[in-house]
Amino acid sequence: MIRIFHNTSFDFIKWWRQAAIATAAFILLGLASYLWSGGVNYSIEFTGGTLMQLEFTQPPNPAELRSIVDGIAPGAEIQEYGTSREYTIRARSATDADATSTTEGVAKAVATALDAKYTSEGYRVVRTEAVGPKVGSELRRGAMIAMFLVALVTLAYLAFRFEWRFGAAAVLSTAHDVLVTFAFIKLFEIEVSLVVVGAILTLLGYSGNDTIIIFDRVRENLRKVRKEPLYDTLNRSINETLPRSILTHTTTLAATTTLLIFAGEVLRPFAWVMTFGVFVATFSSIYVAGPLLLYIERRFPRSVTDKGQASPARVKADSKVEPRGDRPARPAGGTPRRPATR
């Protein structure tokens, strides 16, 4: 039997300060870049405008292409797309309310101009998208609501399945994931399209899963080993679930990297976010959710704590003692009637 990271006893939580500094630095870097160079690189779907994907039979001269497009839509972005024969042209629409007709007009005008230069056999329009600004702003709002709702639904579910302290820690760590992912998207200039929003939402679920797996083990260990400080229980739970984490992340990473390499240009932003997300999920479920749970336990200790217990940091998660103190012994393996966590 091959075993990796079996019976480890790393003190993960010890590193929480370094982890916090690293992740805060990354988020701040993203925020700084956001303030420095303006907003996120939204796709046409969100801003409104026109996108054309062209495939030429011969690699065109980029400067030539530039001058043609500039004559019609000044400031349009022109990018090589995968190969030197394929280009995308993005013209974001102006802010005026009714740009729909002009939005669509851009695609036609560009096609006419290209016909004149390259003849209609010299290139092919493989994809056009023209989105009015109203549709764009609606989509943007929808994406925001979706993200907010996912966070809310996760919170509600965790609060229902676990105790609120666990739920709050999990949701805060999920919020951290969103911030880090935004920073990543900004720093690596990934175009935010609907599909990328989908990736972010999936990532939220995925990272939440990881936290749940560890917390589930914490919950179980709290029931089993009653005299252990939460700090140690957390560490032990993370170590016990380590082989699972490594293996699951490896298979997921295998999937996302194949998408990144083989699935083509359209899915690349999605694959980047998901690949990054696997690392974020691993990191946050260990270094963010755990310490957060510890912090919350310290600030809001369980209601009926044993008076004789030491520092609140070492609150025994299940140190509730019956007033009469004669609790019957639990049958081994049975579910406790009144567990530390609901």
Add this chain to the structure above:
Amino acid sequence: MSNLKYRVALILALVAASAWALFPRTVVERVKRDGAFAYDTVRRVPLKRGLDLQGGMHLALEVDESKQAVADKSDALDRALKVVRTRIDEFGVSEPVVQKVGTDRIIVELPGIDDPERAEAVVQKSAFLQFQITDKSQALDKVLPRLDQIIRDRGGVVTTATGDTAARRQVGAIPNLFSTSDSSAGDSTKSDSTVVVGAGGGALSKLLQGGQFPGEYMVAEQDVRTVESYLAIPEVQGALPPGKVLRWSGDTLSMGAQSFRPLYVVDARPIITGEYLTNAKPNNTPIEGTVVEFELNNEGGRRFRNETGKHVGDYMAIVLDDRVMGRPPVIQSAIGTRGQITMGNRDLQSAQDLALVLRAGSLLVPLKIAEVRNIGASLGEDSIAKGTLAMTIAIGFVIAIMVGYYRFSGVLAVGALVLYVLFTMAILAGFGAVLTLPGLAGLVLTVGIAVDANVLIFERIREELDRGKTVRTSIDEGFKHAWSAIVDTSLTTILGGAVLYQYGTGPVKGFAVVLIAGITASLFCAVFVTKTFYLIWLNRSKNVQTLSI
């Protein structure tokens, strides 16, 4: 073990159901070939592909309120929806989608369309058909002097204000630095004023030449815009003969070297409108070229006969969307239920499209296009090829990792994974869900995630084995303890997918569907199927001491 029998029976039944759902079947597709509808039978796997995978066109239409406000938008859109649907159904695309989204938008999806501009035109055309009698009382001639006067008055005002305009333009030159729209407005007032000044006396009457019959006027092509701008002046509008309207012809007429666009004065009240039309079809006639022949229903025919009977010897303009089609024919005698619209020199396809929109009825409110996505079929094929490749490689990786690490148990997990892919596809096919490119990505991704449940269970079994429990107990305990974590993770992912489904559009909805279907299938496969595999194995080899995990 009867329990085991039921388990196996259930799995086999599901496999059979999935295989049936995915079995390539013969479907009849309606396709348009050489301008005619035909039914094609194709054998294919009944999985719907989204527009981004098979190529096609996606349109979002909204009520256009730029010209006039629409009181009850939702109702207007409902009626527009019916018209658009009828038109699209006749347009000849297989499996088109026409649906209302929210209260103010219609989504049209046309798979495999190769001429997006034509599709747009067919969807957007109002197709409001009217038959109007041309004026024979020289009503316009009578008011022409007054119209000239009005224009001259306005011109005079502008002339005296030339200095003023110039000054205004100079003032305007400073804001020009900031706003381009302002400058263009300034320019247009300037060009307007010069035109008016240059026109001088009899501005309008000079540009109009009498046509071949009363009510017809010829305007040289280069003067059309000028005349339009005169006619747009509110005072001119007010001075036009009451009960009459002016309509431009849809075609130009060339006389010698010059081309003219006819302008018609017609009765404002149409003798009949397109609502009585029951059928319309294109035809090619040797004399009149391309025509659209139409038929009216009985009531329409009666009215038409009545009205045309009263107007024998008059000319009748056939007005479509405020444009006169062809030259108004003279009414020889009362016309019944049949008639035709001459299309001038246009080709048969435009006649076909006109017949199509006439049959479908007119759009009472104008629609504007809020969103267009057009994906070439080659891009779709490319996406499918790449997606399948990525999927194959990802599955290969996962199999290698699972079998390499868990050995025999890994093989069981791989078996469950194969069933997982089968079930997920079957769920998609069964519910008629649309597979999109992000959906394909979701499928690849869930392959990676799907084994998570198996990993959880196997790790748990290993722990139980480490505690010295027997193989059978360890397996039982492993499944039991991993269960709560598996349920938690699956449910949170499904909830997230549901939210995504609710708020996503098109392709992203496809992703959400795959995510939900995938997690559901994975829950079943990892827990139930793998457990059954174990049970079979335990059943066949009694007294096992070791488990390859």
